[in-house]
Amino acid sequence: MTVTVRFAPSPTGRIHIGNARTALFNWLFAQKHKGRFIQRFDDTDTARSKQEYADSILYDLHWLGIFPDATDYQSRRIQIYDDAVERLKKAGVLYPCYETPEELDLRRKIRRTRGLPPVYGREALTLTAKEIQDLEADGRRPHWRFLLPNFKSDPQEPERTDIHWNDLVRGEETVDLASVSDPVLVREDGTYLYTLPSVVDDIEMGISHVIRGDDHVTNTGVQIALFKALGADVPAFGHHNLLTTTTGEGLSKRTGSLSIEGLRSDGIEPMAVASLAVLIGTSENVQPMATMAELAGHFNPAATSKSAAKFDPEELVVLNRALMHSLSFADARDRLAILGISGDKAEPFWNAVRGNLDRLSDAVSWWRIVHEGPLEKPEFEPEELQFVREAFDLLPDEPWTATVWKDWTNKVKEASGRKGKALFLPLRLALTGLVSGPELADLLPLLGREGTLARRP
Known part of the structure; x- marks a missing residue:
């Protein structure tokens, strides 16, 4: 059997990090088992479903590193659902209600x-x-309900009927079919609710494992009954915990909460999103994974907690920072070039500044500082101004080597008697306009003697 999973959002908005969690669980599961990942759009809600949202979802998935083996739309499969309805009616398990x-x-x-x-x-x-x-x-006009098999002979006398399954995430699970209503599968206007198309598609597409949020646990009992009513094998199910904000609020496509599009626009790296979305709420430490293959090695559905996973969006910045610090120039080169950072100085520049970046786009301001000087002219008290000017008079002659910063500050220290912050901070301000940043030992060779002298106040 080929492991086949699916990610089946409704294209009614842009997906958020919680949706990405489900997509990533399925993608990584398929990767670990050399299986298939199907992108399915549950777009039977024609009033709210839009192609632009479907397109944006595909774009977001590709950005995260998820590439479906197939893509399909429920709105193009109505005849298949009509046929399934007729089978259920003939079997006497789909009945009209008014x-x-x-x-x-x-x-x-x-x-x-x-x-x-x-x-x-x-x-x-x-x-x-x-x-x-x-x-x-x-x-x-009737809506149509599925008659749950929770009775012996008289549907008016339901009795406890347990549906069991071994959940990939939660372990042994049970749902009593007598505790839920017969689900409506077809609305009065003939359109379909979620349950029927989902089950029919899972059958038709050969879905072997259904991995989704734990808000669907109760649905699973009903869906298992529907699989059996349609004479199909029941797939394995896994229900992961949901992501919430630190205050316990849920995420919504409709409100755009932490959308993947928004995180991308904010400069968050795809692997920062993927690492947090997969590892939070599990027994694994949340740490930045450099590649999807590395993340797959840490992915274990059974290690996921049953309680909701609360997270702070600032955690994404922390992970992003760590990814920046370890990002090689070879991997960053093309993206830096798009930002206007290229040429002979690009690689030493990147190696100098990456340890101070939260986002790759932050490199732009440092590139400007290196080439044009401080973004804002620093102001000095008279005593500090005199110190800085005298320090610039002691700049070593060219050629400048990797030791030029050490050579210069040793001369300044000897001449002024200053040391520590009193020595270094005024020089940093004059050179960069900021009180912190990359090592000046790395920046000074990039500035060159002429560029450095140009910053003498």
């Missing part, structure tokens, strides 16, 4: 007052042909 939302809400309230679970009571199964005729004459 209640309005208000009527259903009232029935749930009545059941609660009687100490019963607020599930659908299957009243539609008791309708006579005359009652159905009258309802339809009154303009009612």
Whole structure:
């Protein structure tokens, strides 16, 4: 059997880091088992689904390093779902219901007052042909529910019916089918809700493992019953914990919370996003992985906690910083060139500044400092100004070697008697306009003697 997984978002917005977690769990699982990854768009909600969102999702996945083996859209597969509906109707497990939302809400309230679970009571199964005729004459159109196999002979007498599965993430799981309502599979207007197309597609596409968020655990019991009703083998299931903010708030495509597009625009590296999205909420330490292959080596679905994974977006900056510090010039060259950083000085410049960057784009300001001087002219007290000017008079002659900073500051120290911060800080301010930054021993050869003298205040 070829391991086959899928990522199946609705294209109703841009995906966020929580969605990326699901995509990455599936991608890494497929990679570890030499399997296939199918990108499926659950776009049966035609009112909110847009092609521009589907395109942006594919772009985000490619940016993260996920490249689907196939891509499909549910909106193009309606006939397959129609055929499945007819099979379920013939089997007697899909039945029409005519209640309005208000009527259903009232029935749930009545059941609660009687100490019963607020599930659908299957009243539609008791309708006579005359009652159905009258309802339809009154303009009612049926929605269709799947009759769950939670009874022995009489659907009106459901009893505890446990569905068990060994979850890839959570271990042994059980859902009692008597605790949930018969799900609506087809709306009054003939369109499909999530459950039917999802199961039919999983069957048709040969999905062997369904890995998704743990908000779908209860759905799984229903879906296993539907797989069996359609005569199909049941895939393995895995439900990972969800990501929330530090305050416990969930993420939403509709609000754009921590969207992949936004993180990319903010200069966060794809492997920073992937490392956090996969490792947080697991027994693994959250650390930056340089490649997807390295991340796969640390990926273990069973090591994921059952509780929600709270994270601070600042953790992404920490991971990003670590990736910058270890990023080689060979890997950064093309991206630096796009930012205007190229030429003979590009590599020594990158090696000098990368340890001070949070984002690759931060290198631009340092490139300007090296070539044009401080972004803002530093101001000095009179005593400091005199010290700096005298220090510049002691600059060594060319050629400048890797020891020029040490040679210069030793001469300044001897002449002024200054040392430590009193010696170095005024020189750093004059050279860069900032109180911190890359090692001046690395920057000074890039400035050259002429460039350095140009910064004498």
